[in-house]
Amino acid sequence: MSTLLSSIVDGLASKHIAIGIAASLGYFVIHRIWIWPYLLSPLRSVPGPPLGHPIWGQYRTIIRSESGIPHREWVKQYGPVVRVLGPVGIERLIFMKPEALHQILVKHWLQYPRPSFLRNILGVVAGYGLLTVTGDEHRHMRKAMNPAFSIPNLMAQTDMYYKSIDGLIEILKAGVHGAQVPEDGKVFHVYDWMSKVTLDIICETAFGYNADSLHDPCNELAEAYEQLVNLQTGPNLAKMTFLMSIPGAGRLFSSQWAYDHRHWFSKLPAFGSAYTVIEAMYRIRRVSSAMLREKMQDSAVLATDTEAKRDIMSLLVRARKADLDKDKAVYAMTDRAMMDQVLTFLGAGHETTATGLTWTLWLLANDQESQNKLREEVAPVFSDSQRPDYRSLKDLQWLDCVIMESLRVLPPVPLTIRTAAQTDYVDGVLVPKGTLLVIPIRVVNTWKVVWGEDAEQFNPKRWLNLPKNYHPVFSMLSFIAGPHACIGKTMAIMEMKAILAALIANFSFEPAYAGQTAKPAAAITMKPTDGMPLRVKPIRSPSTTGPS
């Protein structure tokens, strides 16, 4: 009898516990998606679009639109501070004014780190290097990296670009000359070629390694990066963001265990993209560690004279040796840390530069006057030398205007995100801890308040006479600002200049077909969804770059 009674009591107790858990969970969800944003949040009075879908907020609009465009429309409609609701009631704020951006990115940058889901995505696709750390760890790493991006080192590196650039020119020339009517040129998917040439250049400058993806259609690195980049667009990005929000997911997907058990992930629909990430990253790490091993054994790397190798990895190997030789080595990188750094440079420096170049060619294809003017400027430089150096490229004024204008209107990274690590006031608004802050790169770059009525148009001339509201740091955020600003900015601009100048000296670019429009994806890097077909024609008196 007493056993029966106690099992009834036990049954009732577990039922009550289950009901209690379900009720708390239900309340938590209702609180998150409804009570907080509609009734309690101190951000309720901040202007912004309707809160949107009960679960997704405005997230589906953001993920389905061209990157940065919904944000631009909201700023036009609601002003320089906008509140937007994301999935499960998480609030995001957009700040536009220089003072607010200065506070978030520069003055109190430690208070506004990259959110953990973003660091996880970046860590998995680009290594656990500079992009994923903050605070003291970031300061040490950045100090160790800076010499590799110094002007003297960049000047010495410019020559390394030309092997790949010559290869690209040779391939395009062969394609154009092999066309049925060579004068009509040939349509190339320009993004694919820009991606290959920038991959080869970053492998050369980061590792001193000749990847030659330009000539090798099955190049392992190029294939793996293509898989990763495709994962960062549209609905895939949403899935990746969801996966990477799971604590520990980033490290798990980068582990040997995950690779050994990767087939498990392919069986679960929600984890399908994890399978691709694990596969692609494993391939990238395998090739990179082979390059690192080779580097460690290369005696030329350890030389200290001016003949020493100048690729980034060689500089890091030398810097580490110097640190280890000191009695009190404060920050000597491990093999794994060095590898992560170089993976970061491959990941952060390859698709971004390729995307920037692709948009520049698209914009020039639609502005023949600017293109011709650029050709007039670069052709004489290439007839003097087939490999113009850092200074000759830096001094070309119109080339500079074109690149800056392209990076302004179509920035390869259209936005990034920070999180408020503590409650604080920004631009007079009380920002609760945990709020996400959108750094609206594309919106800032095309803000009419600064750039005038034609802010969204491509007009390289504006760089010859900047508007009076222009702020040298916070009016153009393509490389953002502050301690987390892009370390590769000068290198990227120089590389873009060298590639673009050589292309324009040898070819003309036109839209592939009448009525062609640009199709930028919603992704971490704003690449074109169609590979950007453009008609490439030989110019009447081709310069001497590359074999003819």
Ligand code: HEM
């Ligand atoms: C046109 C080309 C490029 C663009 C538009 C670009 C843009 C950016 C942006 C917007 C960030 C900040 C991201 C954030 O804080 O969330 C960033 C960071 C970074 N970029 Fe670039 N980048 C370019 C090329 C490169 C190159 C060539 C390299 C290296 C070889 C590079 C390495 C990095 C690294 C390491 C960081 C992290 C810096 C830190 O947190 O200290 N980038 N880049």
